Structure formats: C-alpha cells, structure tokens
Amino acid sequence: MDRFTALRVFRQVAEQGSFAEAGRKLGLSPPAISKNIAELEAHLGVRLINRTTRRMALTEEGKTYLEHVSRGLDALIEGETALSSARSSPVGTLRVSAPMTVALIRLSEAIPEFLSRHPDLRLELHLDDRRVDIIREGFDLAIRGYSNLEDSSLIARKLGVMSHVLCATPSYFATHGKPQTPSDLAKLDHIRFPHGPNADIWEFRKDGQIERIAVATRYSVSSSLAVRDALRAGFGVSLIPHQYVEKDLQEGRLETALDTWRTAEVTHYAVYPSRQHLAPKIRAFLDFLVRQFAYGRIADR
Amino acid sequence: MDRFTALRVFRQVAEQGSFAEAGRKLGLSPPAISKNIAELEAHLGVRLINRTTRRMALTEEGKTYLEHVSRGLDALIEGETALSSARSSPVGTLRVSAPMTVALIRLSEAIPEFLSRHPDLRLELHLDDRRVDIIREGFDLAIRGYSNLEDSSLIARKLGVMSHVLCATPSYFATHGKPQTPSDLAKLDHIRFPHGPNADIWEFRKDGQIERIAVATRYSVSSSLAVRDALRAGFGVSLIPHQYVEKDLQEGRLETALDTWRTAEVTHYAVYPSRQHLAPKIRAFLDFLVRQFAYGRIADR
DNA sequence: TTTATTATTCTCTGACAGTAAATGATTTCT
DNA sequence: AGAAATCATTTACTGTCAGAGAATAATAAA
Numbered sequence: 001m002d003r004f005t006a007l008r009v010f011r012q013v014a015e016q017g018s019f020a021e022a023g024r025k026l027g028l029s030p031p032a033i034s035k036n037i038a039e040l041e042a043h044l045g046v047r048l049i050n051r052t053t054r055r056m057a058l059t060e061e062g063k064t065y066l067e068h069v070s071r072g073l074d075a076l077i078e079g080e081t082a083l084s085s086a087r088s089s090p091v092g093t094l095r096v097s098a099p100m101t102v103a104l105i106r107l108s109e110a111i112p113e114f115l116s117r118h119p120d121l122r123l124e125l126h127l128d129d130r131r132v133d134i135i136r137e138g139f140d141l142a143i144r145g146y147s148n149l150e151d152s153s154l155i156a157r158k159l160g161v162m163s164h165v166l167c168a169t170p171s172y173f174a175t176h177g178k179p180q181t182p183s184d185l186a187k188l189d190h191i192r193f194p195h196g197p198n199a200d201i202w203e204f205r206k207d208g209q210i211e212r213i214a215v216a217t218r219y220s221v222s223s224s225l226a227v228r229d230a231l232r233a234g235f236g237v238s239l240i241p242h243q244y245v246e247k248d249l250q251e252g253r254l255e256t257a258l259d260t261w262r263t264a265e266v267t268h269y270a271v272y273p274s275r276q277h278l279a280p281k282i283r284a285f286l287d288f289l290v291r292q293f294a295y296g297r298i299a300d301r
Numbered sequence: 302m303d304r305f306t307a308l309r310v311f312r313q314v315a316e317q318g319s320f321a322e323a324g325r326k327l328g329l330s331p332p333a334i335s336k337n338i339a340e341l342e343a344h345l346g347v348r349l350i351n352r353t354t355r356r357m358a359l360t361e362e363g364k365t366y367l368e369h370v371s372r373g374l375d376a377l378i379e380g381e382t383a384l385s386s387a388r389s390s391p392v393g394t395l396r397v398s399a400p401m402t403v404a405l406i407r408l409s410e411a412i413p414e415f416l417s418r419h420p421d422l423r424l425e426l427h428l429d430d431r432r433v434d435i436i437r438e439g440f441d442l443a444i445r446g447y448s449n450l451e452d453s454s455l456i457a458r459k460l461g462v463m464s465h466v467l468c469a470t471p472s473y474f475a476t477h478g479k480p481q482t483p484s485d486l487a488k489l490d491h492i493r494f495p496h497g498p499n500a501d502i503w504e505f506r507k508d509g510q511i512e513r514i515a516v517a518t519r520y521s522v523s524s525s526l527a528v529r530d531a532l533r534a535g536f537g538v539s540l541i542p543h544q545y546v547e548k549d550l551q552e553g554r555l556e557t558a559l560d561t562w563r564t565a566e567v568t569h570y571a572v573y574p575s576r577q578h579l580a581p582k583i584r585a586f587l588d589f590l591v592r593q594f595a596y597g598r599i600a601d602r
Numbered sequence: 603t604t605t606a607t608t609a610t611t612c613t614c615t616g617a618c619a620g621t622a623a624a625t626g627a628t629t630t631c632t
Numbered sequence: 633a634g635a636a637a638t639c640a641t642t643t644a645c646t647g648t649c650a651g652a653g654a655a656t657a658a659t660a661a662a
Contacts, residue, residue: 002619003305007377020639032620034641041578044381045388050574052454053627053640055436060394061387061580068380072373076308079369080345086362087346093361135356153353153609153658273351277342279362303650321608333651335610354609354658454627454640604662611656617649624643631636 001039007069009036010048014058014066019051090281091120097134097142099195100127101224102268105243106292114288121281129195129222134271140282141272143289145195156269157286160293162241164198164264167254169234179237179257182211189236191227192220202239204261211261239264268293302340308370310337311349315359315367320352391582392421398435399444400496401428402525403569406544407593415589422582430496430523435572441583442573444590446496457570458587461594463542465499465565468549470535471556480538480558483512490537492528493521503540505562512562540565569594 009032012022019033026033041048048062058066085091098107103125115123126132126139134142134154143159166179168188179185182204192199192215202213219235221227227238228245231254248254270289272282310333313323320334327334342349349363359367386392399408404426416424427433427440435443435455444460467480469489480486483505493500493516503514520536522528528539529546532555549555571590573583 002303004303004308005619007305018639019641029621030640031622031642035619038641044384045578046384047575047578047580050436050439051640052436052574054629054638055434056640057436057439059441059580061384064383064387065380068376068383072376072380075369075373075376079366079373082365082369083345083347083362086365133356135351135353135358138351138358140360273353274348277346277348279348279360306650319608320610330652331609332611332653336650339610352609355607355660357609606659606661608659609657612654614653615649615651617651619646619648621646622644625641627639627641629636629638632634 001043003040003043006036006040006043007073009033010040011066011069011073013037013049013056014062017056019056086279086281088280089120090118090279090284092279092281093122093124094141094281094285095124095126095139096285097126097128097132097137097139099129099143099145101129101244102143102145103127104225107289110288110292114285118281118284121284123285135273140279141270141285144269144271145266154271154273155275156271157290159268159270159289162243162266162268163262164239164266165242165245165249165256166202166237166239166258166263167245167249167256168231168237170252170255172234172236173255173257178255182213182258182261185213185237186216189219190215190217191230191236191238192217193224193227193238193240194220194222198239198264202264204258204263206261241266302344304341304344307337307341307344308374310334311341312367312370312374314338314350314357315363318357320357387580387582389581390421391419391580391585393580393582394423394425395442395582395586396425396427396440397442397444397586398427398429398433398438398440400430400446402430402545403444403446404428405526408590411589411593415586419582419585422585436574441580442571442586445570445572446567455572455574456576457572458591460569460571460590463544463567463569464563465540465567466543466546466550466557467503467538467540467559467564468546468555468557469532469538470554473535473537474556474558483514483559483562486514486538487517490520491516491518492531492537492539493518494525494528494539494541495521495523499540499565503565505559505564507562542567 009022009026009028012026013019013033016022016025019037020030022028023030023033037049044065046061046065047059048065050057050059104127107125111123111125115121131144132139132142134140144156166185176188177184179188182202185202200215202215204211204213219230221230224240224244227240228248230236231238231240231245232248237257245254249256270286272278272286310323310327310329313327314320314334317323317326320338321331323329324331324334329337338350345366347362347366348360349366351358351360405428408426412424412426416422432445433440433443435441445457467486477489478485480489483503486503501516503516505512505514518537520531522531525541525545528541529549531537532539532541532546533549538558546555550557571587573579573587
C-alpha cells in the first residue's frame with residue numbers, strides 16, 4: 001500500500017467531508033478514494049470514518065489520527081518547500097577546498113564580487129594544499145592541481161592549464177651560468193615544490209625529445225609563493241607557474257631560461273561529488289571558477 | 302514512487318550512515334535502498350546524500366530535509382501508536398443514543414458497574430426517543446425499537462423482544478366493562494403512544510385470526526412512562542410493554558385484559574455504523590447490552 | 603597483491619494502484 | 633408522489649512499478 005497517498009487522501013476526505021470531492025481535488029477516481037481509506041483502516045485496524053453513501057463523519061479515533069497525520073504531512077511538505085529554494089537559486093553555505101596559491105592568484109580578489117552577486121550564499125573557503133577527501137570532510141567542491149583523478153567516481157571539471165617556466169635572478173644566472181640545455185641544470189641549486197607531479201623529476205620536451213632532470217635540492221617548500229620568494233632572493237632556479245612570476249619577469253627581477261623547451265604543466269580541476277541534481281550554489285561557483293580561470297589564461301599571454 | 306518508504310529509507314540511511322546497513326534494518330535489498338534514495342532525489346531535484354561506494358555524507362540540503370522528514374515521520378508513527386490502544390481495549394468516549402424508557406428500564410442501573418469495569422471509557426448516553434441519524438450526529442451506537450431498519454447500510458443487532466399487554470385499572474374495567482374481544486375496545490378510552498409500529502392500529506392475533514382496532518384517543522404521549530402514569534390514574538386502556546407494568550400488575554394497581562390474544566411486540570435493536578474494525582469500546586458496550594437484555598428477558602417471566 | 607564490502611546498473615517478475623463499468627442507496631428536483 | 637442526480641462501493645481488468653537476483657565497478661582492509 002502506498003501509505004503517503006493514503007494519508008493525503010485521508011486528510012483531504014476529512015477536510016472536504018466527501019469522498020467524491022476529495023477525489024476531484026486530488027485527481028483520483030472515487031474508487032481510488034474508497035480503496036485508500038479502506039486499506040488505511042485495515043492497516044491500522046481501526047475505523048476512521050463512519051460513512052453511509054450520503055453522510056460521513058470521522059470517528060473519535062479518526063479525529064485523533066487526523067491530527068497526527070496533519071502534523072506529519074505538513075512537516076513533510078514544509079521540508080519540500082524548504083528545498084525548493086535550494087533547488088532554484090544559490091543559497092546556503094558553500095564549503096570549498098582549494099590550494100593556497102591558486103586561490104590567492106585566481107580567486108581571492110574576485111570572491112567579494114561573487115558573494116555580493118549571491119546575497120543568500122555563504123562561503124567557507126578552506127585553503128589547504130592537502131588532497132582532501134571531499135565526501136568525508138563535507139566539501140561541496142575542491143580545486144586540485146592533480147591530473148590523475150579521473151578514476152574516482154567524483155566529477156572533475158578542467159579549469160585551466162598553468163605552464164611552468166624555469167627561472168632565477170639575472171645575477172644568479174650571471175654567476176652560475178645560464179643553462180642552454182636541461183642537463184646544464186645539474187650544476188645549479190634547485191628549489192623544490194613538493195606538490196604536483198613534477199616534484200622530484202623535471203621534464204623538458206623539445207621536438208619529441210624528452211630530458212629528465214633529477215631534482216637535488218637543499219630547500220623544499222610547499223608553497224609556490226615561498227618558492228618565488230626564494231627565487232627572488234637569488235637562492236637558485238626552480239620551475240614555477242608562469243603566472244606567479246609574471247610581474248617579476250616584466251620588471252626584470254627574474255629571468256627565464258630554456259624558453260624553447262616545453263616543461264611541466266599543472267592542470268587545475270574543480271572536483272565535486274556528482275553531476276546529478278547539481279545544487280545551484282555549486283553550479284554558480286563552478287561558473288565563477290571557469291570564468292576566473294579563463295580570464296587568467298588571457299592574462300597569461 | 303512510494304514516498305513513504307522512500308522517506309523511511311532516507312531517514313534510516315542518514316541514521317546508519319550506510320546504505321547496506323539501512324537495508325538490513327528495513328529488510329530491503331541494497332538495490333532497493335539505492336533506488337529509493339535516487340528517486341527521492343529525482344523527485345526533489347536536490348542531491349541529499351553525497352556518496353562514493355565507500356563513504357557517504359548528507360549534503361547541507363539533505364540535513365535540513367532530514368529534520369523535516371524526521372519530524373513528519375515521528376508524527377505519523379505517533380499517530381499509529383495513539384490508535385493502538387483504541388484498537389486493543391475500550392478507551393475513549395462512547396456516544397450512545399437510546400430511547401428514554403428502555404434506558405431507564407434496562408440500562409441505567411447497570412451502567413455504573415459497566416463503567417467501573419472499563420476505567421478508560423467515558424460514556425455519553427443521550428436519552429432521546431427521536432430516531433437519530435447516528436452518522437450525522439456522531440453516535441457510536443443507538444438503541445432502536447423499530448424493526449424495519451434492515452434496509453440501511455447500518456448494522457442492526459437484535460437485543461430482545463418486548464411483548465405488550467393491554468391493561469387499565471381494575472376500577473376502570475369495573476365501570477366501563479372488561480373487554481372480552483378486541484372489538485370491545487372501541488367503547489373504551491385509548492391512551493396512545495406515538496412511537497413504534499402500533500401507534501394508530503392495535504393488532505390482536507389468536508389462532509391465525511387477526512383483529513385490528515383503530516386507535517381513537519384524546520391523549521397521546523410520547524413516553525411509555527407517561528402512558529403508565531395515565532393508566533395508573535384510570536384514564537383508559539393502552540398497550541404497553543409488559544415489563545413496564547410488571548409491578549403494577551403484581552400489586553393489583555393495574556389489570557390486564559384479552560390475555561389470550563397475542564398483541565404488539567417491540568423488538569429492540571442495537572444499531573451501529575459498521576462491523577469492520579469494530580472498536581473495542583463499541584464491542585464492549587454491545588456485549589453489555591446483550592447481557593442486559595438477556596437478563597431482562599428472564600425477568601419478563 | 604587478494605579479499606571483502608559497498609553502491610549501482612540491469613533485467614525480470616509479481617503485486618498492486620488506479621480506472622471503467624455496474625450496483626445499491628439516498629437526496630433533491632420536478 | 634416519481635424521476636433524476638449524486639454518492640460510496642464492488643467487481644473485473646490493466647499498466648506500472650517496487651523489489652529481488654545477478655553482475656559490475658569502486659574502495660578499503662588484510
């Protein structure tokens with residue numbers, strides 16, 4: 001028996017005082033009403049409605065049951081309406097995990113405007129270079145710089161690719177010699193960034209040819225911004241996203257090398273649990289991300 | 302979709318934190334759990350549970366929905382338990398309609414004991430010689446002295462037969478002459494009781510022979526007890542249930558006539574709306590009635 | 603690695619909710 | 633008064649759907 005409709009029928013009948021009228025309101029045939037009431041009574045073992053063909057009245061038990069049923073149905077319906085706003089517009093709290101540096105470079109400036117565009121949205125942005133378990137920790141979305149996450153049942157939306165450049169200060173190159181081939185790097189000091197796929201091996205590609213350099217380093221630091229600081233201080237060379245050192249290159253603080261070689265790339269993904277019934281708040285943030293990274297790509301020029 | 306089970310599944314999954322475990326508790330297979338959740342989400346257009354094969358967590362919307370669902374289901378379950386007592390023992394208020402005189406003769410003495418036997422029962426006994434519409438006026442049961450009520454959809458339980466006697470005061474018979482045949486009644490004063498099938502025609506039967514007397518009367522009164530009072534005052538003759546004048550006959554205040562003729566009978570019925578899911582409180586009162594009328598029949602001897 | 607558990611998809615089947623037509627009962631209209 | 637209309641219910645009947653079973657994919661633990 002479909003209890004839910006039986007209960008709705010019961011309430012409607014009680015309100016209308018008529019089987020036929022209840023049937024009309026609910027879009028059901030009179031036999032359906034009869035059957036629902038009869039089955040509900042059979043299930044409860046209690047007569048709810050005294051009725052002849054012409055008159056009907058709730059029994060005492062029917063009246064008490066009706067009160068509970070009404071409260072129950074109202075709560076359930078209220079629950080649906082509570083969700084209807086979440087289904088149609090971005091509301092609620094959005095929990096997002098993102099790597100520190102990406103967030104600082106790509107997002108943090110634009111977030112205030114994003115939030116002011118969605119006044120009913122609250123954002124919890126957790127900046128963390130860890131690879132978080134978004135289900136366990138309850139994140140709606142995470143940004144990741146890993147490319148090999150297609151296996152999971154999660155959905156990964158590609159946001160953009162960050163090309164890396166090899167660079168150091170002009171003076172460092174002046175004293176240690178500017179490398180002409182990847183193998184020249186062996187003589188230099190490497191600053192290591194432990195996250196990402198290129199932590200311990202730097203790859204350089206040109207014309208189908210691949211050179212791999214083992215990273216030997218005295219300084220490993222898990223933030224690209226700290227890597228940049230070390231570069232600026234003239235400590236050595238490193239691979240770093242072009243974006244992060246754009247200004248330094250323009251203003252001559254840093255200098256690139258091996259420009260003709262293609263090297264490491266980091267592809268950023270937005271990862272979220274499911275494509276089905278994607279909440280508008282997630283949808284909105286996804287769109288925001290895509291826009292931000294697209295804009296960033298132009299700035300990469 | 303069966304919303305009721307879907308909601309129960311949803312709550313169980315949320316409580317257990319596992320689809321499989323919820324399935325075990327509810328006696329459903331894993332696919333059934335999956336499907337229920339998926340269909341519920343489809344109906345709402347909202348993702349309620351983020352899940353991989355190994356981990357699951359309610360979404361923000363899922364959490365708010367769960368609260369409503371829990372409240373709703375609790376109310377419904379509470380409603381069922383509220384009825385369970387009414388299904389198993391006589392509790393609540395019992396509304397009964399009965400003719401004044403029958404109630405006084407057969408019931409009122411015994412009712413206190415009946416009520417003390419069922420401490421959770423309240424009785425509203427409406428004494429009214431009217432023929433009430435038990436559905437419209439919300440009675441659980443009515444006692445009627447009419448025999449021709451088999452047509453209705455109501456249930457009629459035969460309680461007992463009251464035989465009538467023709468009587469008057471000895472002095473009345475002395476002055477007006479004691480009737481030897483029904484036709485002798487024409488000369489006497491008739492006290493009329495308007496309810497019942499024998500209001501205007503008195504029938505007398507003997508040996509397959511039927512005599513009918515048209516009642517011509519100056520005094521019609523709708524209570525048998527008032528008829529008795531008029532008889533005692535020597536106003537005339539009347540047909541009255543033997544039971545009502547038992548003492549008067551024993552003590553010589555009244556006297557019967559035409560004893561060899563069979564005359565009017567009133568059959569009393571207990572009438573109630575339905576045999577299906579008969580409430581214990583009604584059941585108990587019915588049993589009480591049957592017992593009372595059976596006892597009364599013995600007293601008729 | 604293997605093994606075990608979990609969620610999901612697919613296919614299939616029995617049950618069942620609903621409809622239409624017919625019946626019985628009662629009220630209201632003419 | 634009778635006739636017509638409305639109402640609840642019963643009886644077939646049908647299309648749908650909820651659930652089980654087997655198979656698959658994903659993940660965690662041993």
